[in-house]
Amino acid sequence: MSELDNLLDTTLDDIEDLPSFTPFPAGAHRVLASFEQKEINSHPAIELNLKMVEVVELAEPTATPPVPGDTANTMFLLDNEFGLGNFKKCATPFGEALGFSTMREIVEGVKEVECIVMTSVRKDKNDPDKLYLNVKEIAVV
Numbered sequence: 415m416s417e418l419d420n421l422l423d424t425t426l427d428d429i430e431d432l433p434s435f436t437p438f439p440a441g442a443h444r445v446l447a448s449f450e451q452k453e454i455n456s457h458p459a460i461e462l463n464l465k466m467v468e469v470v471e472l473a474e475p476t477a478t479p480p481v482p483g484d485t486a487n488t489m490f491l492l493d494n495e496f497g498l499g500n501f502k503k504c505a506t507p508f509g510e511a512l513g514f515s516t517m518r519e520i521v522e523g524v525k526e527v528e529c530i531v532m533t534s535v536r537k538d539k540n541d542p543d544k545l546y547l548n549v550k551e552i553a554v555v
Contacts (some may be wrong), residue, residue, distance in 0.1 A: 437547035438466065438486045439475035440534045446526040447552070449505070458492040460501055460521055462549065470530060486533075488547045504549050511554035529554045 445464040452459045466484040480486075490504070491497035506521045508527060514520045533549040538544035 437475035442470035
């Protein structure tokens with residue numbers, strides 16, 4: 415029997431659910447962090463991708479906790495002072511822990527680095543149903 419035949423005989427309950435791709439709820443989370451260089455609408459950007467390892471503490475105990483493997487991200491547009499400043503705030507702990515000093519070293523060197531992140535969530539000012547992840551603090555472990 416081929417691998418496809420075996421897969422076709424699997425019940426839907428046996429198939430893992432897709433990891434969610436929504437902002438993690440406000441709180442502290444142990445994650446694997448990676449930076450990635452991007453271009454967003456012709457703007458140079460860096461994306462911070464977070465993969466959930468475990469929830470340490472939720473700010474709101476009734477919030478639905480993410481499960482291991484769930485992902486979330488935040489973007490830093492590099493052509494304005496706010497994007498650069500927020501990137502610096504998030505990148506500094508990695509630079510200090512890993513001995514990196516340039517943006518290039520950090521973006522290229524931070525791939526699935528374990529850390530604790532303190533997060534909050536903000537609503538889009540034009541679409542309150544759209545939520546964004548804010549990374550308030552990072553501690554590399």
